[in-house]
Amino acid sequence: EDQVTQSPEALRLQEGESSSLNCSYTVSGLRGLFWYRQDPGKGPEFLFTLYSAGEEKEKERLKATLTKKESFLHITAPKPEDSATYLCAVHGSSNTGKLIFGQGTTLQVKP
Amino acid sequence: DAGVTQSPTHLIKTRGQQVTLRCSPKSGHDTVSWYQQALGQGPQFIFQYYEEEERQRGNFPDRFSGHQFPNYSSELNVNALLLGDSALYLCASSSWRGAKNIQYFGAGTRLSVL
Numbered sequence: 001e002d003q004v005t006q007s008p009e010a011l012r013l014q015e016g017e018s019s020s021l022n023c024s025y026t027v028s029g030l031r032g033l034f035w036y037r038q039d040p041g042k043g044p045e046f047l048f049t050l051y052s053a054g055e056e057k058e059k060e061r062l063k064a065t066l067t068k069k070e071s072f073l074h075i076t077a078p079k080p081e082d083s084a085t086y087l088c089a090v091h092g093s094s095n096t097g098k099l100i101f102g103q104g105t106t107l108q109v110k111p
Numbered sequence: 112d113a114g115v116t117q118s119p120t121h122l123i124k125t126r127g128q129q130v131t132l133r134c135s136p137k138s139g140h141d142t143v144s145w146y147q148q149a150l151g152q153g154p155q156f157i158f159q160y161y162e163e164e165e166r167q168r169g170n171f172p173d174r175f176s177g178h179q180f181p182n183y184s185s186e187l188n189v190n191a192l193l194l195g196d197s198a199l200y201l202c203a204s205s206s207w208r209g210a211k212n213i214q215y216f217g218a219g220t221r222l223s224v225l
Contacts, residue, residue, distance in 0.1 A: 004153075032213075046213060087153055087154075089154075097166065103151070103152055
């Protein structure tokens with residue numbers, strides 16, 4: 001059964017303190033791994049998609065990487081506006097379009 | 112370019128009632144997926160519609176049903192509401208033949224069942 005586990009559940013950083021969020025996955029035939037950002041009371045906002053091990057994507061202070069078993073979301077010199085819940089999801093070959101999400105990592109960046 | 116729009120934004124119902132939630136996909140998208148998100152959890156897949164047909168279904172009871180219209184908009188219906196159905200309901204749209212199942216989400220409908 002396809003499964004996604006994110007760690008840590010919550011992370012508190014000081015502004016400028018870099019860190020990484022982890023997404024471990026088990027999937028039969030990875031067709032895509034997705035990172036989303038979700039602010040309280042809002043829908044998830046698409047950030048990145050990765051398709052094969054070794055792939056990397058960057059956007060401002062965020063960088064996503066992918067191996068055969070996990071993905072990392074690296075946050076460099078975060079700012080308070082980066083505070084949000086970050087969700088990881090996978091699309092496996094046994095599904096036509098279903099995304100399987102982890103429970104998310106809630107990031108708080110203090111000034 | 113309008114993104115995914117959902118209505119209503121909030122809804123309060125009582126146990127046993129029925130509810131209909133609506134979704135308009137992003138311009139150019141033809142596929143709609145519905146997810147349920149409980150507080151503090153990741154979204155759980157309910158079902159996906161393409162060409163007015165249910166293409167895949169998650170582990171939800173038959174009380175959850177849906178429909179897609181010729182203009183690609185969609186409805187989610189929930190019958191015989193239970194307290195446990197209280198959640199944020201998210202609609203996501205994508206292109207069936209587009210960039211590898213990238214799904215864009217609406218702001219959601221917050222359903223409270225009393």
